[in-house]
Amino acid sequence: MKTMIILGAGQFGQACANLINAADTKLLAFGDNNLSLQGTCLGETPILSIENAVNLKPDYALIAVSDQTRSSQLRDQAEKAGFQGIFWLLGQLCRRFDIRLATLRRMADRLIQQGIAGDIAELGVYQGELACQLNALFPDRRLHLFDTFEGFDARDIQEESARGFSRAREGDFADTSLSFVQSRLPFPDQALFHKGFFPDTTAGLENCRFALVSLDADLYAPVLAGLEYFYPRLSPGGMILLHDYNNRRFRGASQAVEDYEKAHGPLPLVPLCDLHGTAVILGR
Numbered sequence: 566m567k568t569m570i571i572l573g574a575g576q577f578g579q580a581c582a583n584l585i586n587a588a589d590t591k592l593l594a595f596g597d598n599n600l601s602l603q604g605t606c607l608g609e610t611p612i613l614s615i616e617n618a619v620n621l622k623p624d625y626a627l628i629a630v631s632d633q634t635r636s637s638q639l640r641d642q643a644e645k646a647g648f649q650g651i652f653w654l655l656g657q658l659c660r661r662f663d664i665r666l667a668t669l670r671r672m673a674d675r676l677i678q679q680g681i682a683g684d685i686a687e688l689g690v691y692q693g694e695l696a697c698q699l700n701a702l703f704p705d706r707r708l709h710l711f712d713t714f715e716g717f718d719a720r721d722i723q724e725e726s727a728r729g730f731s732r733a734r735e736g737d738f739a740d741t742s743l744s745f746v747q748s749r750l751p752f753p754d755q756a757l758f759h760k761g762f763f764p765d766t767t768a769g770l771e772n773c774r775f776a777l778v779s780l781d782a783d784l785y786a787p788v789l790a791g792l793e794y795f796y797p798r799l800s801p802g803g804m805i806l807l808h809d810y811n812n813r814r815f816r817g818a819s820q821a822v823e824d825y826e827k828a829h830g831p832l833p834l835v836p837l838c839d840l841h842g843t844a845v846i847l848g849r
């Protein structure tokens with residue numbers, strides 16, 4: 566049995582811990598520089614200082630942050646503390662392996678093979694990273710793109726803060742524009758941009774049907790509004806890719822699902838084990 570520590574006890578560290586094959590590898594501890602986390606546990610696993618985690622003499626140290634500078638700092642710190650095992654760098658692994666994108670490709674294959682009718686949509690486009698993939702996977706379908714393109718709206722943030730779902734702030738994700746996203750799309754003629762506050766931007770779109778929707782608005786209010794708008798318009802066999810369902814940083818997404826289910830009954834939802842805590846919801 567090999568032993569491991571995970572340096573970085575945030576969303577990514579926790580997601581990586583879930584992926585460990587416990588029959589082969591034992592997770593000894595998380596290491597984190599956040600003093601308020603040290604001394605607490607994630608599940609059964611303690612969170613220690615980097616130095617104390619290294620002192621456990623694990624075979625592997627997984628550095629579970631995506632930012633390259635922070636990753637290098639943690640690596641230096643572990644080396645200074647005397648770590649002599651093998652480093653795994655999540656940032657590097659993620660550049661080579663992407664569960665969410667791989668899943669999206671398999672979903673697209675299935676939707677096309679089954680002839681599931683409907684448009685493609687994304688709520689929460691930001692700079693268009695995922696929108697480009699959706700557009701490339703479905704070159705023959707209309708792609709509806711909903712975003713303020715000015716970041717989070719004050720109305721959503723007010724509710725988010727009042728209910729303590731996240732530390733998001735008005736204007737986060739404002740460093741983008743509609744024209745920037747348009748210029749990146751491989752098939753821009755298929756894109757219909759709905760710029761502004763969701764759900765106001767759905768006015769006039771009552772008769773749309775969707776085969777695949779990426780719901781990536783992070784916050785409680787737009788995720789709930791997204792479920793209310795998209796789910797009844799999802800074709801049978803269609804799919805919603807709901808981001809942040811298992812994300813401790815953005816707890817609004819799972820609360821939105823809970824509240825939607827209270828009002829409308831249970832959703833056919835499958836959680837994925839990607840780093841972002843995504844879930845897939847199937848159309849009935």
Ligand SMILES: C[S@@+](CC[C@H](N)C(=O)[O-])C[C@H]1O[C@@H](n2cnc3c(N)ncnc32)[C@H](O)[C@@H]1O
Pocket residue numbers: 688689690691692693694695696711712713714715716717718721737738761762763764781782783784787
């Ligand atoms: C995490 S980003 C989306 C990331 C994107 N899917 C990607 O591939 O990189 C969240 C986006 O949701 C948008 N958003 C959140 N609430 C919204 C609302 N009520 N109306 C419109 N856009 C909203 C924000 O402006 C932001 O661009």
